[in-house]
Amino acid sequence: MWPGLFLQTLITGLSIGGIYALMAVGYSLVFSVLNFSNFAHGAVIMLGAYVGLALAAKLSLGFGIVLAGSIAGAGIIAVLNEKLAYSSLRRRKAPSLYLMISAMGCAVFLENLVYATIGSRFYAFPEFFGRQVISIGGSSVSLLDVGAFLFALVAILGLHLFINRTRTGIAIRAGVSDMTMCSLMGVDLDRLIAIVFLLAGGFAGVAGVFLGIKYLVYPTMGWVTNKAYIAAVIGGLGSLPGALAGGLILGVVETFVSSYISSVMRDVFSFSLLIAFLVWRPNGLWGTDSEEKV
């Protein structure tokens, strides 16, 4: 194996993995509290990218403001999504599959709404980073990839601290272990869940901007979140360190498969990995026990 190519593949894999991890965190957060797979997350990421794009292209704002605007926009969209589509189901304690179908409906609705109103055109972000390249050990990496990777690490670390150190974080963890008990202890569940969706939406906004810059912005870009979902499953749904590790592992393994084996088999490989994990290790590498209750 040629060491230069190996290193290059590893670095590319890590940078893709960083974005997967950003997306997987949103999935995992919602899953850990409400115990269902939020398929609408991909649509929120897509909308976040459009918000960022509007700020960048129409108002020609700087990268920092675009990112902040996209975080806020996607966060609000995620909270609204919960209020309109999930909250009444949650209150009458509907089975998690109903929530999942509702989420599926939201994804189909939002995606096609964008398709029907804004159109199927591919949009590109203005170039924030130029084509600057850093050289690490003889292989070149674009500044964007390094930035995305570092930002993902810092953001996920920040979230980890937030959940472990703050009062709200404690409330979220209490909600994860027992919703009813948590509400009896005086936690306002509606507010708590709104915060969880706000956080998940914020991460979706970041992921949307980075995805949009790295690739392009279009209505079905949210489908990449299938990969984020696989990452979340590998790491164990509901576990934050798991989401990070799962994202990085998937990014690296996928890049190696596509550069050393075959690029068309990459997706088949990823989905097979998903099924293998669901069958043999449904709780992922770090997940908590989640048997369906009687």
Next chain:
Amino acid sequence: MDYILSIVILACINMIAVLGLSIFTGFTGLFSLGHAAFVGVGAYTSAILTYYYYVPFPLALAAGAAAAGLVSLIIGIPTLRAKLRSDYFAIAILGFGEAMRVVLENLEITNGARGLPGIDNFTTFPIVLACLALGVFFARNFLRSRWGAACIAIREDPIAAEMAGVRLFRTRLLSLVVSAVYCGLSGGLLAHFLSFIQPVMFTLVQSTQLLAAVIAGGMGSLSGPLIASFVFIGLPEALRVAQMWRLVAYGLLLVLIMVYRPQGLMGYSELSSFFRRKDNPGGRMQP
């Protein structure tokens, strides 16, 4: 007139697939987000047989249905044996469906993502109607048999059903294979009606449409999903609504149904029960 007839034929072809999914989702209680893959397998198998090998149409249809049933074993055996949580199962089959599409896009014989043009137009209205009638007849009998009763028992409560001696794995697998055979048949008819098939015609969007019809029609009813699927295909087609607005409406409809009427259009009853009170094969006591 031809135009209306072709809409009716399309709706009937779709109804056959919905009928299959209804057995699996409505009566066995397992959700699938990947049944379009079985429609795809049926379509490609039968189309390749008539296109390259000049196999007679009925034989090719049967082969397509059988191939879909066999393929369903690949995903069904490991996931159903592992007794996945129901939402994990839905995701596993979603992954399977997507992987299937990638495979279809990269095979030589399927002509890749460009699709297979120029398949003979063998599908006629009488053939579709006969297949649909046969499908309804078989589904009714299946659901009234011991196997059907076992499926319904599993839907109501898998653990209680297992305690009562129902073998979960076998019954669920049988239900999956039966539903896949229906989808495969529907795919074969579709390929020989449109005379052109492409891997993107069998993706998650189509799986969602099938599932939407079953949920909107009512889980635990055969006539409900059939009506829903007919309305879903027929109405937008007749009103000439663009595909994307149709999907906007599907999405909204799914959310509204879950929020306001999760039992669907018909709930657990059949159309016939409006005329005769006693007959209720989906039989469930309303709580």
